Amino acid sequence: MENQTILIIIVALCFITTIIIKNWPKIIIKKKRTQYPDLPPGPKGWPIVGCIPQMMKNKPILKWIHKIMQELNTEIACIRLGNINVIPVTSPELAREFLKELDAVFASRPHCMTCEMTSDGYLTTIISPLGDQWKKMKRIIISEVLSPAMHRLLHKKVCLEEADHLVKYVYNQCQSPLKDGLVNVRAVARHYCGSVTKKIIFGKRFFGAEMEDGGPGxxxxxxxxxxxxxxxxxxAFAIADYVPWLEVFDLDGYxxxxKNSIKSMRKYQDPEIDKRVEMWEQGIRKTKEDILDVFINLKDSSNDxxxxxxxxxxxxxxxMFAAVDNPSNAVEWALAEMINQPDVLHKAYKELDKVVGWDRLVDESDLPKLNYVKACIKEAFRMHPxxxxxxxxxxxxxMVVGGYFIPKGSHVILSRPGLGKNPRVWEDPLKYKPERHIVNESIEVSFVDHELKMFSFSTGRRGCPGVVLGSTMVTLILARLLQGFNWSAPLNGPGIDLVQSERNMLMAKPLIAHASPRLEPHIYAN
Incomplete structure (x- = not known):
């Protein structure tokens, strides 16, 4: 399939080049940019399509990009895809220059097929380019959805309710003779994040029927x-994101x-929205109880x-997709690393026993005091984004950044593993060591690194507005799982295999770990 794709691109390239040569004037006046320095180093590409043939031949693309940078011994590169200059960065200093010092210049988003499909033509906040629509949606998200007041009234309550369900669900897994104490941590973490998000948005935990053990159907x-x-x-480096006229061929199937994944998501979401709109129009619903109610009742200056x-x-x-991936992945990797380092796991247990005790479950008010647990999460963000x-x-x-020319329209991408594992910045970058994030016991560990030595939640104009909710979710999940259960590798097993997937940054296999209750039975019942 890959060879066919490359062949089609080359044939198309020859065809387009022939048209260009035939129809363009004989004398082409090129834009002079003698006043600018060179582009960042990078591989040579083909005319028209740039390095797309190399990109398609060297999957996974994330490893190909990092290999290029390693071979060129550079922390900034330029890879031309179509007529777009893609600028990967692994330097914290350059990252700060792009996202902090020059934030106003680099705050927009690309126009591309995958973003346009996902955002319904750029109607949303995160992946929409700069413009009036982005300003409007960002203002709504910050002031109405992710405001401190909304967090206190809604998010806090939901996070704790779902944390109770989470503990009971894992406890049921422990008690089940069919499970033998084995728990799929990936499924548990995603289940919690998904339930919290659905409860906050739609006021319900599940779209379908709940399973007997409390899990999703x-x-x-x-x-x-x-x-x-x-x-x-x-x-994710779709060909059509860089060469739009190839979208019709869908060469990589993206x-x-x-289209199918968005359809599957909205098959469950859209009917809930339509039903709720109708309830407000008919006067059946009169109280705002979740984010969907808030959205429906927002009015402009004309009261429309x-x-x-x-x-x-x-x-x-x-x-929905912005709230689930980061917390669930961090919890899975953190717990896997901790199981393989029992001393780290013991320190986390010790902190929880000291701060919370044995006769109640972790509450949100405990989270600021759980510095070591948060350091374990932050280390997972650093190593396993x-x-x-x-x-x-x-x-x-x-613009000129770091002595290199960055043309208008360039796509600047910060490498999360490149920043988080930069050996110039981090000592023993491949070792899971939560202590590195505790500079002072009296200073609370924050997941946001404004110096961009690692990248968990963004900064600047495009900084993640949901950092408070995301931080609460991820800390509460791991704290409850640790406080409520003893964790180990499956009995008689060799330990947890910390292998990353070839296709993405997830664990190659979902974390299956052995859990047993740490607390008295009545704690789980309540």
Whole structure:
């Protein structure tokens, strides 16, 4: 399939080049840029399509990009894909220059097939380019959805309710003779994040029937699978993102895959939205109880609905996949690393016993005091990010950064593993060592690194507005799992295999670990 794709690209290239040569004037006046320095180092590409043939031949693409940078011994590179200069960065200093000092220049997002499909034509916040629509949606998200007041009133309550369900669900797994104490941690973490997000947005934990053990049913499993498929295909180096006229051929299958995953997500989400809109229009519903109610009741200066139904559906779609991937992945990797280092696991248990005790479960008020648990999560963010690159930042004008020319329209992507494992910045970068994040016992560990030595939640104009909710979710999950259960590798097993997937940054196999209750039975019952 890959060879066929490359052949089609080359044939198309020859065809387009022939047309260009035949129809263009004989004298082409090239734009002079003698005043600018060179582009960052990078591989040579073909005319028209750039390095797309090499990209398609050297999958997974994330490893290909990092290999190029390693061979060139550079922390910034330029890889031309189509007529787009993609600028990967692994230097914290350069990352700060792009996202902090020159934030106004690099705050936009690319126009590309995968982003346009996911955002319903750029109606949303995270992946929409700069413009009035982005400003409108960002203002709504910050002031109405992820505000401190909303967190206190809604998010806090839901996070704790779902944490109770989480503990009971894992306890049921421990008690089941069919499970033999084995727990799929990936499924548990995703189940919690998905339930929290659905409860906050739709006021319900599941789209379908709940299973007898408290877990999600078939409908919610399908929704979760579609959600993660969408996450891993948005700005994932689709050919049509760089050469739009090749979209019709869908050479890498991204368009079809993304179309199906979005359809599967919205099969469950959109009917809930339509039903709720109708309830408000008919006066059946009168109290705002969740984010969907908030969206429906927003008014403009003329007292007309501020958001169309299409905008609501698109933004909710984005909220769903933005809230689930990062926390669930960090918890899975953190617990896997901790099981393989019993001394780290013991320190976390000791902190929880000291701060919380044995006669109640972790509450949100305990989280600021759980510095070591948070350091374990932050170390997972550093070593095992869920995506290899952040969502691209687009240059809105020609710039010089780090002594290199960055043309207008370039896509700047910060390498999460490149920053987090940069040997110039981190001592023993391949070792899981939570203590590195505790500078002072009196200073609370934060997941946001404004110095960009690692990349968990973004910074600047495009900084993640959901950092408080995301931080609460991820800390509460791991704290509850650790406080409530003793964890180990499957009995008589060799330990946890910390192998990364070839296709993405997830563990190659879901973490299956042995769990046994640490607390008295009445704690789980309550």
């Amino acid at each position: 078939m409908q919610d499993e399908e929704h979760m699978d579609a959600l993660f498929t969408t996450v891993f295909h948005v700005y 368009k079809k895959t993304l 609905p501020l958001l169309s139904v299409q905008e609501i559906k698109a933004q909710i779609n984005e909220l 869920v995506n290899p690159f952040n969502v691209p930042h687009v240059s809105t004008k020609d």
